Amino acid sequence: xxxxxxxxxxxxxxxxxxxxxxxxxxxxxxxxxxxxxxxxxxxxxxxxxxxxxxxxxxxxxxxxxxxxxxxxxxxxxxxxxxxxxxxxxxxxxxxxxxxxxxxxxxxxxxxxxxxxxxxxxxxxxxxxxxxxxxxxxxxxxxxxxxxxxxxxxxxxxxxxxxxxxxxxxxxxxxxxxxxxxxxxxxxxxxxxxxxxxxxxxxxxxxxxxxxxxxxxxxxxxxxxxxxxxxxxxxxxxxxxxxxxxxxxxxxxxxxxxxxxxxxx
Ligand SMILES: NC(=O)c1ccc[n+]([C@@H]2O[C@H](COP(=O)([O-])OP(=O)(O)OC[C@H]3O[C@@H](n4cnc5c(N)ncnc54)[C@H](O)[C@@H]3O)[C@@H](O)[C@H]2O)c1
Numbered sequence: 684x685x686x687x688x689x690x691x692x693x694x695x696x697x698x699x700x701x702x703x704x705x706x707x708x709x710x711x712x713x714x715x716x717x718x719x720x721x722x723x724x725x726x727x728x729x730x731x732x733x734x735x736x737x738x739x740x741x742x743x744x745x746x747x748x749x750x751x752x753x754x755x756x757x758x759x760x761x762x763x764x765x766x767x768x769x770x771x772x773x774x775x776x777x778x779x780x781x782x783x784x785x786x787x788x789x790x791x792x793x794x795x796x797x798x799x800x801x802x803x804x805x806x807x808x809x810x811x812x813x814x815x816x817x818x819x820x821x822x823x824x825x826x827x828x829x830x831x832x833x834x835x836x837x838x839x840x841x842x843x844x845x846x847x848x849x850x851x852x853x854x855x856x857x858x859x860x861x862x863x864x865x866x867x868x869x870x871x872x873x874x875x876x877x878x879x880x881x882x883x884x885x886x887x888x889x890x891x892x893x894x895x896x897x898x899x900x901x902x903x904x905x906x907x908x909x910x911x912x913x914x915x916x917x918x919x920x921x922x923x924x925x926x927x928x929x930x931x932x933x934x935x936x937x938x939x940x941x942x943x944x945x946x947x
Contacts, residue, residue, distance in 0.1 A: 687918035689715030692762045694754070696745050696802055697772025699727025702872020703822060704771050706906025708735065710914045711769075717762060721745070721754055721772070745772050745798035755805045764813050767917040768806045770799045770821045770844075777878055780835040788836060795840040800847060807851075807860060816859035820916045821848050822909075823866040823928065828936045841866070845928055852926030861925040863916045868932025869893055870904045896941040899934025 693711055698704045699722030708718055708731070718738040720731060725742045732740065739761045743750040758765055776783065776791045803819055810817045826838040827845050845864055852862040869875070871890070879886035895901050909931045915921050916929070930936050 687714060687920055688767075688914060690717065691715070691766040691917070692717045692719060692758075692764060693767040693769065693917060694719040694721060694758065694765055694802075694806070695769045695771055696721045696799075698722055698769075699724060699731060700771070700872060701727075702870055702875065703867060703906050703909055706870075706908065706910035707769055707771055707913055708738075708910070709907050710910030711917070714914045714918070716767070716914075716917075719758060719762060719765070723772070745802050746793040748801055751798070751801045751805055754802070755809055758809070764815050765806060765809060765817060766815070767818045768802065768820070769913055769917070770802060770819065772798065772802075773822065775878060776837050776840075777833045777881065778836075779833055783836060791836055791840055795837075796843045796847075799844055803847070803851065803862075807855060807858075810860060811858065818860070818917045819848075819851070819862040820913045821845075821862070821864040822913075823848075823864045825866050825868045825930060825932045825936050827866055827928070828930065848928065849926045856925060861916075861922075863921070863924060863926065864928045865909055865912050865916065866928055866930040866932065866936075867909045868898070868904055868930070868935045870906050870909065872906070894933075896943055897935055897938060898932070899937055901942075902933065904931070904933055 693716045695707055698708060698720035718735055720738050721741045721743055723744045728740045741754050741757050743754045745751055773795045821844050823844050824841040826834050827842045830838040848862050848864040879889055883889045894903055912929055912931050
């Protein structure tokens with residue numbers, strides 16, 4: 684544990700999720716941060732209120748500009764100033780690009796790209812208003828590097844976020860605002876359970892095969908492993924790092940073929 688985030692006010696979008704968000708909140712809490720947890724679903728806060736009694740909870744849909752502005756009004760009223768932002772909120776889309784209509788496209792991009800940009804924009808203006816320095820960590824995906832069929836649009840949305848990460852890092856360095864991204868490999872979450880049910884009759888076997896054949900390190904990815912890297916990127920320990928993307932994927936993105944390619 685670093686405790687380097689002690690007393691730092693960190694906003695986590697989509698922070699009520701049981702996938703990545705659970706590990707992000709855990710790691711940031713263990714490192715002393717004050718959590719400001721946003722989610723579109725108020726129900727997702729139920730268990731978290733006991734777990735993080737000092738956290739601030741803000742229900743808002745990040746794809747709606749007026750709701751994003753309300754998040755920042757609420758932050759000014761409750762904790763005052765923010766020190767960090769984790770852009771975790773995201774939705775998936777599993778369909779061939781040539782079969783998606785413009786409603787489906789907009790739904791994905793409105794959250795994963797436009798929503799993320801809206802929150803980042805408000806965060807930066809909040810820091811500039813308070814003459815305060817801060818950090819952004821965007822959650823992207825291994826799909827920026829490697830992908831599979833039915834993921835072209837998701838992959839393109841996360842690639843757009845990686846471009847935004849680099850571009851905003853260049854624009855904001857002079858203001859001492861760092862912007863980095865973390866790209867997870869396969870992590871268990873609600874989003875993925877629904878996905879696996881649509882892809883296979885035996886999700887547990889799918890996970891087992893993935894871990895043993897398509898990861899360099901053959902262990903299940905607990906969300907906190909991503910959370911720990913995010914905590915590092917938000918902390919002063921990474922003060923020389925900006926505009927970078929770190930893939931927390933147990934090595935999946937390195938692999939040309941599955942582990943069973945070479946038979947003894
Ligand atoms: N689970 C994985 O394997 C994996 C891998 C790579 C990247 N990711 C990325 O990690 C992030 C978290 O995904 P997850 O798998 O934990 O999913 P999840 O569905 O468990 O969590 C996402 C959370 O975001 C919230 N959310 C959705 N739309 C929102 C909106 N408009 N405004 C505010 N909150 C909203 C949801 O209610 C949910 O609580 C996403 O950006 C996802 O693309 C996940």
